[in-house]
Amino acid sequence: MLVSAEAIATDPTTDGVFRVPTLPSARGPLSRTVIDLLRGDPDAARPGGVAAALQDPDLFSPDLFSPDLFSTDLFSTDPYGDDLQLALYLCYEMHYVGFADADAAWEWQPELLSLRAGLERRFLDALHRDVPAATADDTAGSEMDELCIENPDGAGASYHLRDNGTWEQFRQLFALRSLYHLKEADPHAWAIPRLRGHAKAAYVAVEFDEFGGGRGDAVHQELFADLLRASDLSADYLGYLDTVPGVALTPVNLMSLFGLHRRYRGAAVGHLAATEITSPPGSQRLLAGLERLDAPEACRHFYREHVEADAVHEQILRTDVVGDLVRSAPDTEADVIFGIRAFLFVEDALDAHVMGAWERGESAFPGI
Ligand SMILES: [Fe+2]
Ligand SMILES: [Fe+2]
Secondary structure, eight states: OOOOHHHHHHOTTOOSOOOOOOOOOOOSHHHHHHHHHHHSOTTSOOTTHHHHHHHOTTSOOTTTSOTTGGGSOGGGSOTTSHHHHHHHHHHHHTTTTOOTTSOGGGGGOHHHHHHHHHHHHHHHHHHHHHSOOOOTTOOHHHHHHHHTOOOTTOOSHHHHHHHTOOHHHHHHHHHHHHHHHTTTTHHHHTTGGGOOHHHHHHHHHHHHHHTGGGOGGGOHHHHHHHHHHHTTOOOSTTTTTTTSOGGGTHHHHHHHHHHHOGGGHHHHHHHHHHHHHHHHHHHHHHHHHHHHTTOOHHHHHHHHHHHHHHHHHHHIIIIIIIHHHHHHOGGGHHHHHHHHHHHHHHHHHHHHHHHHHHHTTOOSSTTO
16 A cells, blocks of 8 residues: 555554455355456456347346356345345456456456446345435435434444444444545545536545545545554455455445446435535544544544544535536436435445444454
């Protein structure tokens, strides 16, 4: 990971070399199929493979991928389960850093893309089933207003961590969140070419801050790497991919899905708006918990930065980005609302996983 010369000099745990991750272990037939593909030669001919994909309207064919894949019913696979979410994460990762043991040419390889399309369809169908669609009376503005209503006595991981959370529970949360924060703001950056005018300028202003405002050591991804090191956790990119519960991959896959599909640009904007609006109060609670525990400064710094910066980002997103987008492209408003509601849905699922584990006296991240 790129770190500042100053950080390298003072931090003996990093040599300043970015380590490209290797492929994780499979969690079922879908992720095994993707891993098997990625380990192979992207240019090798697979008889009938692409042709079958192009001819099959469902993009799936029993002879297309590994033989055991279709011995199970793909469409009975849990759309939010570990296997599908890991398979999708691996497909998307080819557009980010990729894997040392996967040829970069897989990024645009048609068979992998066709498999990804099937996974996305399964995921999206579930989201459209579980996330209420916008009605004629709903507006992006009212949706964002609702996000701003703070419950001082609310329940959830950040409230627990503020008042009673242990350092071990904070470390579990950091590891769960590492899959997102070590690529923070990258998934939303895909939406930039899909915006115009004022909305684009304001969106880029927020992303500029996320990417450190011109300073490598202030990139939020790097701040989180500093937090991980200060917590005696791995700061390697995807360092926890092999063991992270699938429920922590879903929020990242949602961002990648919205960012990589132009037709979901409204949802990508809604997702970023929801992220920024909910970040300051949530970060404030985590900061209070870290101060209560006298946690390392690098940990406090990450959340302090988000209390301060995201209060500004929230206003920019509400007025300048969403406001201008729905004015100039009214057809995006329902998708902005979908992006906000889908964000809440997957974040609530992760929160329920974390609190469920803690209430049972278990770790929310096995092994930590
Ligand atoms: Fe950030
Ligand atoms: Fe932000």
